Amino acid sequence: MDIWITGGAWVSAGGHGRLSEGRKPLIVPGPAIIPPAKEVFTRPHSRYGRFDRFTTLGCAAVALTLKDAGHEEGFTEPVGMVVSTTYDVLETDMAYYQTTLDQGGTLSSPNLFSYTLPVIVLGECAVLFRLTGPTFCVGNQGGLGSFALNNAVSMLASGKASKMLAGWIDSPPPDMSENGHKISGSIFVLLDPNPSRVLPYASRIRYEKGILSYENNAIPSLENLFTPAET
Amino acid sequence: MNEVFVMDAAIVTALGGSVDATWTALRAGVSAVRPITRFQTDRLEFHDGACVEGLAPGGENIVCALMAMALEQLKPIPNDTRVIWTGIKGDAQHVESKAGGGGGMDLFLPNHYRQWVSRRLGLANEGWEVNAACTSSTVGMAIGARMIADGECSSVLVCGADTVSRFTFTGFSALRGLSPGKCRPFDAARDGLCLGDGAAAVLLTDPQIAKRLGSGPLAKLTGWGIANDANHITGPAKNGSGLISAINSALGQAGISPDAVEAFCPHGTGTPYNDAMELTALESVFGSRRFPLFSVKGSIGHTLGPAGAVETAIAVRAMNEGIAPPTAGLINPEERAVGRARGAEQPFPGNNILKSNSGFGGCNAALMFERA
Numbered sequence: 001m002d003i004w005i006t007g008g009a010w011v012s013a014g015g016h017g018r019l020s021e022g023r024k025p026l027i028v029p030g031p032a033i034i035p036p037a038k039e040v041f042t043r044p045h046s047r048y049g050r051f052d053r054f055t056t057l058g059c060a061a062v063a064l065t066l067k068d069a070g071h072e073e074g075f076t077e078p079v080g081m082v083v084s085t086t087y088d089v090l091e092t093d094m095a096y097y098q099t100t101l102d103q104g105g106t107l108s109s110p111n112l113f114s115y116t117l118p119v120i121v122l123g124e125c126a127v128l129f130r131l132t133g134p135t136f137c138v139g140n141q142g143g144l145g146s147f148a149l150n151n152a153v154s155m156l157a158s159g160k161a162s163k164m165l166a167g168w169i170d171s172p173p174p175d176m177s178e179n180g181h182k183i184s185g186s187i188f189v190l191l192d193p194n195p196s197r198v199l200p201y202a203s204r205i206r207y208e209k210g211i212l213s214y215e216n217n218a219i220p221s222l223e224n225l226f227t228p229a230e231t
Numbered sequence: 232m233n234e235v236f237v238m239d240a241a242i243v244t245a246l247g248g249s250v251d252a253t254w255t256a257l258r259a260g261v262s263a264v265r266p267i268t269r270f271q272t273d274r275l276e277f278h279d280g281a282c283v284e285g286l287a288p289g290g291e292n293i294v295c296a297l298m299a300m301a302l303e304q305l306k307p308i309p310n311d312t313r314v315i316w317t318g319i320k321g322d323a324q325h326v327e328s329k330a331g332g333g334g335g336m337d338l339f340l341p342n343h344y345r346q347w348v349s350r351r352l353g354l355a356n357e358g359w360e361v362n363a364a365c366t367s368s369t370v371g372m373a374i375g376a377r378m379i380a381d382g383e384c385s386s387v388l389v390c391g392a393d394t395v396s397r398f399t400f401t402g403f404s405a406l407r408g409l410s411p412g413k414c415r416p417f418d419a420a421r422d423g424l425c426l427g428d429g430a431a432a433v434l435l436t437d438p439q440i441a442k443r444l445g446s447g448p449l450a451k452l453t454g455w456g457i458a459n460d461a462n463h464i465t466g467p468a469k470n471g472s473g474l475i476s477a478i479n480s481a482l483g484q485a486g487i488s489p490d491a492v493e494a495f496c497p498h499g500t501g502t503p504y505n506d507a508m509e510l511t512a513l514e515s516v517f518g519s520r521r522f523p524l525f526s527v528k529g530s531i532g533h534t535l536g537p538a539g540a541v542e543t544a545i546a547v548r549a550m551n552e553g554i555a556p557p558t559a560g561l562i563n564p565e566e567r568a569v570g571r572a573r574g575a576e577q578p579f580p581g582n583n584i585l586k587s588n589s590g591f592g593g594c595n596a597a598l599m600f601e602r603a
Contacts, residue, residue, distance in 0.1 A: 138361055
């Protein structure tokens with residue numbers, strides 16, 4: 001089965017970018033720089049500034065990905081989304097629980113509590129772009145987002161969606177680090193087995209017998225999909 | 232495509248430390264919902280939950296403690312079984328202790344839990360984790376079924392545990408999603424959900440492993456569906472669109488017409504919106520046909536991530552016994568639940584049962600089980 005990567009985008013401490021720009025994501029340690037709403041959305045989005053950081057990172061990369069793929073208005077067919085994450089929404093969990101500490105929990109923030117699951121970014125993107133296919137989060141084994149990519153492709157192969165978004169999001173609390181680095185950011189791609197048109201920067205991956213490959217190589221990370229295939 | 236069998240199921244709920252104990256208490260209409268003593272609720276408007284007796288935060292990780300009780304019940308499983316962890320708030324104890332100035336509780340993220348399960352069972356790989364809110368273990372079983380059907384692996388253990396924590400209790404309290412008393416799924420006067428402790432481990436295998444294990448399958452998992460409402464981050468779509476899609480996808484894959492479905496174990500939280508959405512979806516898929524549906528949440532509370540796996544263990548037992556257990560707390564069913572949900576047992580032929588869960592983020596998932 002051949003699947004086209006018709007759009008992609010990333011947000012990190014190194015800035016943000018899109019597949020169509022033809023350069024690999026600049027994933028560097030440090031807090032991700034959130035792009036302003038006017039660069040992300042084609043029309044004003046009143047809630048973007050009120051999301052928690054995890055959801056903001058995800059929504060920004062998804063919106064830029066769909067802009068890249070020419071689907072910024074969303075979908076009418078079943079399109080799903082799979083997200084890989086290591087830290088879940090631990091940063092939001094910490095922030096929410098602080099609101100429960102005074103007056104026996106009577107001042108707990110319902111708004112912050114709503115964002116204490118990583119699936120909330122799926123819900124926000126589903127509402128924004130009319131994603132009605134399979135949506136779930138998985139761990140981040142291997143390279144950034146590779147596990148989400150595998151699961152998203154399997155949904156396409158099972159016939160449960162016509163297109164899938166696959167991505168990685170992490171926003172660890174500032175006081176945490178892994179291997180001495182604090183990597184926060186997001187990367188997304190849109191997977192389409194039957195694109196109506198193939199843009200010049202689109203990549204093509206192959207799924208055979210449960211194995212994914214790109215130009216006959218394994219795909220260790222979503223970052224690897226940001227180099228256009230040589231034709 | 233390989234057939235997928237449910238070969239073992241172990242659960243721990245506030246009703247009992249096994250499927251047998253929980254099933255017996257469910258049939259008797261017992262509710263484990265009572266005033267919470269695990270943490271203080273005196274300043275809040277809500278006070279009840281379904282907690283496993285003796286399970287209290289101390290120096291140990293109580294999610295691991297609860298999960299261990301379920302794992303101990305499992306029969307031996309193949310060494311190459313893949314673990315899918317589906318607990319969703321296993322970091323709560325760490326977050327609570329850190330915010331309280333305590334430093335005693337190590338951080339356990341989902342990847343730590345699945346590694347812990349794999350090592351405890353002596354498995355060759357460390358598995359992976361799924362988070363789809365309250366549909367997590369339902370989605371986990373769907374993914375496990377796909378992996379087995381496609382021949383990617385021969386057995387998958389879908390497991391998870393979540394506990395009634397101050398973190399989740401204050402949150403649902405702030406959202407005003409809790410019932411002031413015992414929750415009453417599908418009742419006309421339902422007024423919110425109750426949280427409950429729960430752990431579950433469900434072993435799915437291909438036919439070869441099923442034959443090798445030799446214990447006789449509990450059920451066949453014949454279809455699954457996952458879909459999003461695309462409506463709201465915490466509330467269900469009134470028209471039930473996501474659940475309808477998930478159910479239709481599961482039925483289509485199973486090759487079962489809606490007319491052939493004999494019983495249904497939906498999410499049934501007892502919140503006005505969830506149960507209304509489920510009845511709307513049910514009428515959309517099944518029309519006016521009446522067949523048994525039941526919710527276990529009036530008895531064991533809402534167990535969050537493992538809810539789907541806990542309820543699958545019960546649903547499969549219900550199918551094999553041909554008995555839909557009483558929906559505890561249900562006294563006066565709302566109009567569309569009349570002739571479907573009851574506060575008493577309902578017999579059914581026991582050839583198949585549909586299971587679904589819905590959750591935050593617009594997530595919906597459905598599984599179709601048939602007698603093996």
